[in-house]
Amino acid sequence: MNRRTAREKALQAIFQVDVGKVDAEQAYEHVLEDEEKDPFLEKVIYGTINHLEEIDQLISEHLENWTISRLANVDRNILRISVYEMKYMEEIPTSVAINEALEIAKKFGDENSSRFINGVLSKVKKALDK
Secondary structure, X not given: OOHHHHHHHHHHHHHHHHHHOOOHXXXXXXXXXXXXXXHHHHHHHHHHHHOHHHHHHHHHOOOXXXXXXXXXXXXXXXXXXXXXXXXXXXXXXXXXXXXXXXXXXXXXXXXOHHHHHHHHHHHHHHHHHO
8 A cells, every 4th residue: 555545544544533432453444444454554543543642732732723622623633643754753754744644635624624734734843843
């Protein structure tokens, strides 16, 4: 599976965990849809979930007039995945993590999602670069 597909499946799994309160393992198995396990997909799903508190804190610090719980469910979880990649996956260039988030937002979010996500991720990038 290519990384874009893995990121999209990770979004679906993390969305299930966040909104549907599904167990992470069950969500992972569900998005695989009889495909072979994928190490990148697995790393993104479990890494994001395992670092959720730190990721949400970092996102919250860069929201203006919003709380993380008020964000659209899709946008919140796209941000979580991208921030996980930016902060914890050194092999992924920050620009790639941001670009992938924007492309996924265009596909799964509303017409404002990619602009909003770009703004938040740009602020997170500046904070992480310090």
